[in-house]
Structure formats: C-alpha cells, structure tokens
Amino acid sequence: xxYNKKINYSKNKHCKCGKLxxxxxKQCRKCRCNRINKLPHKINCECASCKSKRGEIKKENHxxxxxxxxxxSRKKIKQNHQDLRGKNNGMYGVHRLGKDxxxxxxxxxxxxxxxxxxxxLKEKIRKRDRYKCQKCGLxxxxxxxxYKKLAVHHIDYNKQNCKSKNLITLCNNCNVKxxxxxxxxxxxxxxxxxxxxxx
Numbered sequence: 001x002x003y004n005k006k007i008n009y010s011k012n013k014h015c016k017c018g019k020l021x022x023x024x025x026k027q028c029r030k031c032r033c034n035r036i037n038k039l040p041h042k043i044n045c046e047c048a049s050c051k052s053k054r055g056e057i058k059k060e061n062h063x064x065x066x067x068x069x070x071x072x073s074r075k076k077i078k079q080n081h082q083d084l085r086g087k088n089n090g091m092y093g094v095h096r097l098g099k100d101x102x103x104x105x106x107x108x109x110x111x112x113x114x115x116x117x118x119x120x121l122k123e124k125i126r127k128r129d130r131y132k133c134q135k136c137g138l139x140x141x142x143x144x145x146x147y148k149k150l151a152v153h154h155i156d157y158n159k160q161n162c163k164s165k166n167l168i169t170l171c172n173n174c175n176v177k178x179x180x181x182x183x184x185x186x187x188x189x190x191x192x193x194x195x196x197x198x199x
Contacts, residue, residue, distance in 0.1 A: 129169035
C-alpha cells in the first residue's frame with residue numbers, strides 16, 4: 001500500500017512572525033504555543049502545564065513516583081497490546097523502502113557530494129547564517145557531544161547544486177526532520193534565503 005496523499009501548502013501564506021504555514025492554519029506552531037501559554041489562568045490552576053511550571057509534578061510530586069505496576073496490571077497491559085503484535089499490526093509487512101518510500105527522489109542518494117562542498121564552503125554558510133539553525137534557532141555554541149557543528153542543508157535536495165543560495169544552516173535534528181514533506185521545506189527555506197539576500 002502506497003502513501004501518496006499530499007498536504008496542500010500555499011507558497012504565499014505566512015504567519016505574523018513571517019514563517020510559511022499550511023493553507024488551513026492561521027498561525028505557525030510556535031505562535032500557537034505562545035498564545036496558549038499567555039492565556040490567563042487562575043492562581044491555583046489545576047492544569048498540567050501550570051502544575052509543571054510551579055514544579056508540582058516533578059520528582060516526588062509525580063503521581064507515579066516510587067510506584068510500580070503490579071504483576072496483574074502488567075499482564076493486563078500485555079494482553080491489551082497483544083492484538084497489535086505481528087500480523088495484527090496495521091504496519092506489518094509494509095516496507096516503504098526504495099521506490100515505495102515517501103522521500104524517494106529517483107535514487108540520488110547513491111551520488112556523492114562534489115569536491116566543492118567542502119569544510120570551507122560549509123563554514124562560509126554557517127558564518128552567513130550567524131552560526132544559528134534557521135529552523136529552530138539553536139546556536140552552534142550550545143551544541144555538545146559528537147555534533148559540535150551545525151549541518152549545511154541543500155534546499156533543493158540536489159547534492160550537486162552547491163551555490164550559496166541553495167545552502168542553509170540547520171542543526172542535526174532539524175536536518176533529519178526536513179527530509180520529509182520536501183515541497184513544504186523547499187518553499188520555506190527559499191523564503192528565508194530571499195529574506196537573507198533581500199531578493
């Protein structure tokens with residue numbers, strides 16, 4: 001079974017903050033979350049977000065802190081999930097590999113990056129973008145561990161196109177996320193590049 005449903009994105013619809021959004025949305029996710037967080041709450045509001053802000057749900061105050069499921073409870077959970085194992089699972093036998101994969105682009109992943117896509121060019125792009133992820137805003141200084149540098153992403157997903165207007169700085173988490181829904185991210189990053197170059 002193939003998954004061919006495409007979500008309709010408008011190339012001209014933007015949020016108040018300037019981010020590209022879907023046709024049926026009024027705001028981007030960040031603005032929606034900010035609006036929800038600014039809603040007035042009572043002084044002793046019992047909603048989960050207010051409790052977590054006050055520190056009432058952390059550690060000892062969490063309802064399951066120090067407790068464990070009984071053997072009977074574990075058996076019930078196991079029985080309820082047994083229906084979803086093996087052939088009963090809706091995803092059983094569905095392998096979206098190769099041409100059936102949602103991100104299939106004709107086998108271009110076999111091609112290697114060209115020599116001009118080197119560390120010097122990547123550093124130039126990071127500097128242009130002020131060492132900041134252009135999707136989530138994470139700065140390179142805050143990166144730790146194995147990924148201490150921001151990734152440089154090809155906007156049109158063509159490895160051979162190494163023009164600076166086709167490259168943008170992303171953190172590694174965002175670089176993985178933008179491999180899905182490519183039409184949306186292509187128009188989103190083109191909008192950002194237009195703002196950078198004032199085209």
